[in-house]
Amino acid sequence: SLRLRRSSEKIYNFMDAQYYGEISVGSPPQNFSVIFDTGSADLWVPSSYCVSQACAFHRRFKAFESKTFQHDGRSFGIHYGSGHLLGVMGRDTVKIGDMTILNQEFGESVYEPGSVFVTAKFDGVLGLAYQSLAEILGNPVFDNMLAQKIVDQPVFSFYLSRRTRTSNPQGELLLGGIDETMYNGSINWLPVSVKRYWQVEMDSVVVQGAGSFCPSGCHAILDTGTSLIGGPTRDVMRLQQLIGATPTNNGEFVIDCTRLSSLPRITFILGGKEYTLTSEQYVRKEAFGINDLCFSGFQAFDIISPEGPMWILGDVFLTEFYSIFDRGLDRIGLAQA
Protein backbone atom coordinates (compact mmCIF):
# COMPACT_ATOMS: atom_id res chain seq x y z
CA SER A 1 0.00 0.00 0.00
CA LEU A 2 2.92 2.31 0.57
CA ARG A 3 4.04 1.83 -2.99
CA LEU A 4 0.61 2.70 -4.32
CA ARG A 5 0.36 5.68 -2.08
CA ARG A 6 3.76 6.87 -3.16
CA SER A 7 2.89 6.87 -6.84
CA SER A 8 -0.53 8.37 -6.27
CA GLU A 9 1.09 11.58 -5.28
CA LYS A 10 2.84 11.92 -8.59
CA ILE A 11 -0.25 11.87 -10.68
CA TYR A 12 -2.08 14.60 -8.88
CA ASN A 13 0.76 16.97 -9.16
CA PHE A 14 0.62 16.85 -12.93
CA MET A 15 -2.24 19.29 -12.60
CA ASP A 16 0.47 21.90 -12.31
CA ALA A 17 2.93 20.64 -14.89
CA GLN A 18 3.59 23.02 -17.76
CA TYR A 19 6.59 22.00 -19.85
CA TYR A 20 6.69 19.02 -22.14
CA GLY A 21 8.77 17.64 -25.01
CA GLU A 22 8.70 14.86 -27.58
CA ILE A 23 10.00 11.31 -27.39
CA SER A 24 9.28 8.20 -29.39
CA VAL A 25 8.72 4.60 -28.37
CA GLY A 26 8.95 1.49 -30.53
CA SER A 27 10.25 0.52 -33.97
CA PRO A 28 9.18 2.21 -36.16
CA PRO A 29 9.00 5.11 -33.72
CA GLN A 30 5.68 6.27 -32.31
CA ASN A 31 5.77 9.84 -31.02
CA PHE A 32 4.54 11.06 -27.64
CA SER A 33 4.70 14.30 -25.72
CA VAL A 34 5.83 13.80 -22.15
CA ILE A 35 6.51 15.82 -19.04
CA PHE A 36 10.19 15.50 -18.20
CA ASP A 37 9.69 15.23 -14.47
CA THR A 38 12.51 15.33 -11.93
CA GLY A 39 9.90 14.52 -9.27
CA SER A 40 9.18 10.97 -10.44
CA ALA A 41 11.13 8.11 -11.96
CA ASP A 42 8.81 6.17 -14.27
CA LEU A 43 8.05 6.41 -17.97
CA TRP A 44 4.49 5.82 -19.03
CA VAL A 45 2.38 6.63 -22.10
CA PRO A 46 -1.23 5.79 -23.01
CA SER A 47 -1.87 2.37 -24.53
CA SER A 48 -3.84 1.74 -27.69
CA TYR A 49 -5.98 -0.51 -25.51
CA CYS A 50 -6.87 2.36 -23.20
CA VAL A 51 -10.63 2.68 -22.90
CA SER A 52 -10.83 5.96 -21.02
CA GLN A 53 -12.17 9.20 -22.39
CA ALA A 54 -8.83 10.83 -21.59
CA CYS A 55 -6.99 8.47 -23.91
CA ALA A 56 -9.20 9.44 -26.84
CA PHE A 57 -7.56 12.87 -26.74
CA HIS A 58 -4.00 11.56 -26.77
CA ARG A 59 -1.60 9.55 -28.85
CA ARG A 60 -1.62 5.92 -27.82
CA PHE A 61 1.10 3.31 -28.05
CA LYS A 62 0.40 0.45 -30.44
CA ALA A 63 2.57 -2.37 -29.14
CA PHE A 64 1.49 -4.65 -31.99
CA GLU A 65 3.03 -2.27 -34.53
CA SER A 66 6.44 -2.24 -32.87
CA LYS A 67 9.00 -4.84 -33.96
CA THR A 68 11.09 -4.30 -30.82
CA PHE A 69 8.33 -4.45 -28.20
CA GLN A 70 8.66 -7.03 -25.42
CA HIS A 71 5.66 -7.83 -23.30
CA ASP A 72 6.48 -7.79 -19.58
CA GLY A 73 3.40 -9.46 -18.15
CA ARG A 74 3.19 -7.35 -15.04
CA SER A 75 0.58 -4.72 -14.38
CA PHE A 76 1.00 -1.46 -12.54
CA GLY A 77 -1.48 0.83 -10.84
CA ILE A 78 -1.30 4.42 -9.78
CA HIS A 79 -3.87 5.27 -7.16
CA TYR A 80 -5.62 8.46 -8.00
CA GLY A 81 -8.12 10.08 -5.66
CA SER A 82 -11.41 8.63 -6.81
CA GLY A 83 -9.86 6.04 -9.11
CA HIS A 84 -6.77 4.33 -10.39
CA LEU A 85 -4.61 4.76 -13.41
CA LEU A 86 -4.04 1.19 -14.50
CA GLY A 87 -1.59 -0.18 -16.96
CA VAL A 88 0.69 -2.91 -18.15
CA MET A 89 4.43 -2.93 -18.31
CA GLY A 90 6.63 -3.56 -21.30
CA ARG A 91 10.05 -2.92 -22.79
CA ASP A 92 10.86 -1.24 -26.02
CA THR A 93 13.25 1.10 -27.77
CA VAL A 94 12.87 4.71 -26.69
CA LYS A 95 14.25 7.59 -28.72
CA ILE A 96 14.91 11.06 -27.39
CA GLY A 97 16.18 13.26 -30.18
CA ASP A 98 18.97 11.27 -31.84
CA MET A 99 19.59 9.07 -28.83
CA THR A 100 18.31 5.51 -28.76
CA ILE A 101 17.73 3.68 -25.49
CA LEU A 102 17.26 -0.06 -25.88
CA ASN A 103 15.00 -2.30 -23.78
CA GLN A 104 13.56 0.54 -21.76
CA GLU A 105 11.01 -0.51 -19.17
CA PHE A 106 7.88 1.58 -19.38
CA GLY A 107 4.21 1.55 -18.57
CA GLU A 108 1.27 1.65 -20.93
CA SER A 109 -1.82 3.04 -19.26
CA VAL A 110 -5.00 1.22 -20.18
CA TYR A 111 -7.30 3.17 -17.90
CA GLU A 112 -6.92 6.84 -16.97
CA PRO A 113 -9.56 7.98 -14.51
CA GLY A 114 -11.41 11.26 -14.17
CA SER A 115 -11.15 14.37 -16.26
CA VAL A 116 -7.59 15.42 -15.53
CA PHE A 117 -5.97 13.77 -18.51
CA VAL A 118 -8.73 14.88 -20.86
CA THR A 119 -7.40 18.40 -20.41
CA ALA A 120 -3.71 17.49 -20.40
CA LYS A 121 -1.68 18.66 -23.38
CA PHE A 122 0.85 15.91 -22.80
CA ASP A 123 0.44 12.20 -23.40
CA GLY A 124 2.61 10.78 -20.65
CA VAL A 125 5.42 11.32 -18.20
CA LEU A 126 9.14 10.61 -18.28
CA GLY A 127 10.59 10.60 -14.76
CA LEU A 128 14.16 11.73 -14.14
CA ALA A 129 14.44 11.11 -10.39
CA TYR A 130 16.51 8.35 -8.79
CA GLN A 131 15.58 4.72 -9.28
CA SER A 132 14.53 4.36 -5.63
CA LEU A 133 11.46 6.43 -6.49
CA ALA A 134 10.41 4.23 -9.41
CA GLU A 135 7.15 2.33 -9.34
CA ILE A 136 7.86 0.32 -12.47
CA LEU A 137 10.58 -2.22 -11.84
CA GLY A 138 13.71 -1.66 -13.85
CA ASN A 139 15.88 1.25 -14.70
CA PRO A 140 14.47 4.73 -15.19
CA VAL A 141 15.28 6.24 -18.58
CA PHE A 142 18.34 8.26 -17.54
CA ASP A 143 19.75 5.28 -15.62
CA ASN A 144 19.49 3.24 -18.79
CA MET A 145 21.16 6.01 -20.77
CA LEU A 146 24.06 5.83 -18.32
CA ALA A 147 24.17 2.03 -18.30
CA GLN A 148 24.16 1.93 -22.11
CA LYS A 149 26.81 4.69 -22.22
CA ILE A 150 24.64 6.85 -24.44
CA VAL A 151 25.72 10.12 -22.84
CA ASP A 152 29.29 11.25 -22.21
CA GLN A 153 28.54 13.09 -19.02
CA PRO A 154 26.07 11.78 -16.43
CA VAL A 155 24.26 15.10 -16.23
CA PHE A 156 21.14 16.75 -17.60
CA SER A 157 20.18 20.39 -17.45
CA PHE A 158 16.96 22.38 -17.65
CA TYR A 159 16.35 25.83 -19.02
CA LEU A 160 12.74 26.93 -18.53
CA SER A 161 11.56 30.26 -19.86
CA ARG A 162 8.61 32.08 -18.37
CA ARG A 163 8.29 34.42 -21.36
CA THR A 164 6.51 31.95 -23.59
CA ARG A 165 5.19 34.30 -26.24
CA THR A 166 8.51 35.82 -27.15
CA SER A 167 11.07 33.25 -26.15
CA ASN A 168 12.54 30.58 -28.35
CA PRO A 169 12.91 27.97 -27.06
CA GLN A 170 10.24 28.03 -24.36
CA GLY A 171 12.37 25.57 -22.53
CA GLU A 172 15.18 23.15 -23.12
CA LEU A 173 16.33 19.91 -21.59
CA LEU A 174 19.91 19.02 -22.41
CA LEU A 175 20.68 15.36 -21.76
CA GLY A 176 24.37 14.64 -21.29
CA GLY A 177 25.72 18.12 -20.73
CA ILE A 178 25.47 21.73 -19.67
CA ASP A 179 24.60 24.57 -22.04
CA GLU A 180 26.82 27.48 -21.08
CA THR A 181 24.82 29.89 -23.22
CA MET A 182 21.78 29.46 -20.99
CA TYR A 183 23.11 30.97 -17.76
CA ASN A 184 25.13 33.88 -16.42
CA GLY A 185 27.83 33.80 -13.78
CA SER A 186 29.07 30.73 -12.02
CA ILE A 187 27.32 27.52 -11.03
CA ASN A 188 26.68 26.90 -7.35
CA TRP A 189 26.81 23.17 -6.62
CA LEU A 190 24.70 21.56 -3.90
CA PRO A 191 25.11 17.94 -2.79
CA VAL A 192 22.03 15.73 -3.07
CA SER A 193 21.05 14.96 0.50
CA VAL A 194 18.80 11.95 -0.17
CA LYS A 195 19.01 10.04 -3.46
CA ARG A 196 15.33 9.66 -4.17
CA TYR A 197 13.98 12.96 -5.35
CA TRP A 198 16.54 15.58 -6.37
CA GLN A 199 16.71 16.76 -2.79
CA VAL A 200 19.11 19.25 -1.20
CA GLU A 201 19.55 20.99 2.12
CA MET A 202 18.23 24.53 2.27
CA ASP A 203 19.67 27.04 4.76
CA SER A 204 16.59 29.26 5.07
CA VAL A 205 13.87 31.25 3.30
CA VAL A 206 13.96 34.99 3.95
CA VAL A 207 11.16 37.48 3.31
CA GLN A 208 12.54 40.96 2.76
CA GLY A 209 12.07 42.99 5.93
CA ALA A 210 9.81 40.43 7.58
CA GLY A 211 11.84 37.56 8.98
CA SER A 212 12.64 34.09 7.83
CA PHE A 213 11.41 30.49 7.62
CA CYS A 214 13.31 27.28 8.36
CA PRO A 215 16.01 29.33 10.14
CA SER A 216 17.90 26.26 11.26
CA GLY A 217 17.71 24.56 7.87
CA CYS A 218 15.34 22.26 6.04
CA HIS A 219 15.21 20.25 2.84
CA ALA A 220 14.07 21.18 -0.65
CA ILE A 221 13.22 19.18 -3.78
CA LEU A 222 13.87 20.55 -7.25
CA ASP A 223 10.90 19.46 -9.30
CA THR A 224 10.30 20.22 -12.98
CA GLY A 225 6.94 18.44 -12.80
CA THR A 226 5.20 21.15 -10.84
CA SER A 227 4.79 24.84 -11.36
CA LEU A 228 4.65 26.33 -7.86
CA ILE A 229 6.88 26.58 -4.83
CA GLY A 230 5.58 24.43 -1.99
CA GLY A 231 6.38 24.54 1.67
CA PRO A 232 5.02 23.57 5.09
CA THR A 233 1.51 24.90 5.69
CA ARG A 234 2.48 26.89 8.77
CA ASP A 235 5.24 28.71 6.90
CA VAL A 236 3.43 29.17 3.60
CA MET A 237 0.29 30.55 5.24
CA ARG A 238 2.39 33.17 6.97
CA LEU A 239 4.20 33.84 3.74
CA GLN A 240 0.87 34.37 1.95
CA GLN A 241 -0.06 36.90 4.62
CA LEU A 242 3.23 38.72 4.21
CA ILE A 243 2.68 39.12 0.47
CA GLY A 244 -0.98 40.06 0.89
CA ALA A 245 -2.37 36.95 -0.78
CA THR A 246 -5.95 35.94 0.00
CA PRO A 247 -7.44 32.45 -0.39
CA THR A 248 -10.04 31.43 -2.98
CA ASN A 249 -12.56 28.59 -2.77
CA ASN A 250 -10.13 26.47 -4.72
CA GLY A 251 -7.33 26.68 -2.21
CA GLU A 252 -5.39 29.05 -4.40
CA PHE A 253 -4.18 32.46 -3.25
CA VAL A 254 -4.77 35.60 -5.27
CA ILE A 255 -2.98 38.91 -5.11
CA ASP A 256 -4.06 42.35 -6.29
CA CYS A 257 -2.09 42.79 -9.52
CA THR A 258 -1.76 46.54 -8.91
CA ARG A 259 0.26 45.91 -5.74
CA LEU A 260 3.04 43.83 -7.22
CA SER A 261 5.67 46.57 -7.11
CA SER A 262 5.20 46.96 -3.36
CA LEU A 263 5.62 43.30 -2.45
CA PRO A 264 8.77 42.01 -0.73
CA ARG A 265 11.51 39.99 -2.36
CA ILE A 266 11.80 36.42 -1.19
CA THR A 267 15.20 34.80 -0.92
CA PHE A 268 16.01 31.10 -0.77
CA ILE A 269 19.43 30.42 0.69
CA LEU A 270 20.97 27.22 -0.60
CA GLY A 271 24.56 26.24 0.06
CA GLY A 272 25.21 29.68 1.52
CA LYS A 273 24.16 31.42 -1.70
CA GLU A 274 21.10 33.63 -2.07
CA TYR A 275 18.48 32.95 -4.74
CA THR A 276 16.13 35.90 -4.75
CA LEU A 277 12.73 36.12 -6.43
CA THR A 278 10.99 39.43 -6.99
CA SER A 279 7.20 39.70 -6.85
CA GLU A 280 7.09 39.72 -10.67
CA GLN A 281 8.85 36.36 -10.51
CA TYR A 282 6.91 34.63 -7.75
CA VAL A 283 3.47 35.88 -8.78
CA ARG A 284 1.81 34.11 -11.70
CA LYS A 285 -0.30 36.27 -13.98
CA GLU A 286 -2.96 34.42 -15.88
CA ALA A 287 -5.40 35.85 -18.39
CA PHE A 288 -8.99 35.57 -17.24
CA GLY A 289 -11.39 37.10 -19.75
CA ILE A 290 -10.13 40.59 -20.53
CA ASN A 291 -8.29 40.89 -17.22
CA ASP A 292 -5.26 39.32 -15.63
CA LEU A 293 -5.54 37.39 -12.40
CA CYS A 294 -2.50 37.31 -10.15
CA PHE A 295 -1.85 34.13 -8.20
CA SER A 296 0.67 33.55 -5.47
CA GLY A 297 3.41 31.22 -6.63
CA PHE A 298 3.43 29.53 -3.22
CA GLN A 299 1.38 26.57 -2.15
CA ALA A 300 1.17 24.72 1.16
CA PHE A 301 2.43 21.12 1.15
CA ASP A 302 2.87 19.30 4.41
CA ILE A 303 5.51 16.73 3.84
CA ILE A 304 6.34 14.35 6.59
CA SER A 305 9.74 12.90 5.92
CA PRO A 306 12.62 11.61 8.02
CA GLU A 307 14.52 14.71 6.97
CA GLY A 308 11.94 17.08 8.46
CA PRO A 309 10.04 19.90 6.76
CA MET A 310 10.38 19.98 3.01
CA TRP A 311 10.02 22.65 0.37
CA ILE A 312 9.40 22.03 -3.32
CA LEU A 313 11.05 24.30 -5.82
CA GLY A 314 9.02 24.05 -9.02
CA ASP A 315 8.87 26.11 -12.20
CA VAL A 316 8.39 29.42 -10.37
CA PHE A 317 11.92 28.92 -9.05
CA LEU A 318 13.41 27.01 -11.98
CA THR A 319 12.44 29.60 -14.59
CA GLU A 320 14.82 32.00 -12.89
CA PHE A 321 17.67 29.59 -12.32
CA TYR A 322 19.28 27.23 -14.80
CA SER A 323 19.44 23.83 -13.13
CA ILE A 324 21.94 21.02 -13.64
CA PHE A 325 21.29 17.54 -12.31
CA ASP A 326 24.53 15.62 -11.91
CA ARG A 327 24.17 11.88 -11.36
CA GLY A 328 27.93 11.35 -11.49
CA LEU A 329 28.67 13.40 -8.39
CA ASP A 330 25.10 13.38 -6.99
CA ARG A 331 24.75 17.14 -6.91
CA ILE A 332 22.59 19.91 -8.30
CA GLY A 333 23.99 23.01 -9.92
CA LEU A 334 22.14 26.31 -10.03
CA ALA A 335 23.02 29.46 -11.95
CA GLN A 336 21.20 32.62 -13.00
CA ALA A 337 19.17 31.69 -16.10
Place this chain on the structure above:
Amino acid sequence: AMVRVALRRVPSIRAQLRTQGLLEDFLKEHRPDMFNRRYAQCFPPGTP
Protein backbone atom coordinates in the same frame (compact mmCIF):
# COMPACT_ATOMS: atom_id res chain seq x y z
CA ALA B 1 26.81 12.45 -26.91
CA MET B 2 24.34 15.12 -25.95
CA VAL B 3 20.79 15.74 -27.00
CA ARG B 4 18.72 18.88 -26.81
CA VAL B 5 15.02 18.45 -26.23
CA ALA B 6 12.92 21.52 -26.98
CA LEU B 7 10.26 22.02 -24.33
CA ARG B 8 6.91 23.67 -24.90
CA ARG B 9 5.14 25.54 -22.17
CA VAL B 10 1.39 25.21 -22.00
CA PRO B 11 -1.21 26.26 -19.43
CA SER B 12 -1.34 23.74 -16.61
CA ILE B 13 -4.36 21.49 -16.21
CA ARG B 14 -5.29 23.54 -13.16
CA ALA B 15 -5.20 26.78 -15.17
CA GLN B 16 -7.31 25.26 -17.93
CA LEU B 17 -9.90 23.92 -15.49
CA ARG B 18 -10.03 27.33 -13.81
CA THR B 19 -10.55 29.11 -17.13
CA GLN B 20 -13.35 26.70 -17.99
CA GLY B 21 -14.95 27.27 -14.57
CA LEU B 22 -14.50 23.60 -13.72
CA LEU B 23 -11.78 23.77 -11.08
CA GLU B 24 -14.00 24.06 -8.01
CA ASP B 25 -16.15 21.09 -9.02
CA PHE B 26 -13.07 19.11 -9.92
CA LEU B 27 -11.49 19.67 -6.55
CA LYS B 28 -14.69 18.70 -4.75
CA GLU B 29 -14.87 15.51 -6.76
CA HIS B 30 -11.22 14.63 -6.37
CA ARG B 31 -10.54 15.16 -2.68
CA PRO B 32 -8.15 18.07 -2.53
CA ASP B 33 -6.28 16.61 0.43
CA MET B 34 -4.68 14.28 -2.07
CA PHE B 35 -2.79 17.24 -3.46
CA ASN B 36 -0.67 17.31 -0.37
CA ARG B 37 0.32 13.69 -0.46
CA ARG B 38 2.57 13.59 -3.42
CA TYR B 39 5.85 13.92 -1.62
CA ALA B 40 4.99 12.11 1.57
CA GLN B 41 6.88 8.88 1.58
CA CYS B 42 5.60 7.53 4.84
CA PHE B 43 2.73 9.03 6.76
CA PRO B 44 2.90 7.80 10.36
CA PRO B 45 0.14 5.29 11.17
CA GLY B 46 -3.06 7.03 12.22
CA THR B 47 -2.37 10.20 10.29
CA PRO B 48 -5.73 11.47 9.03
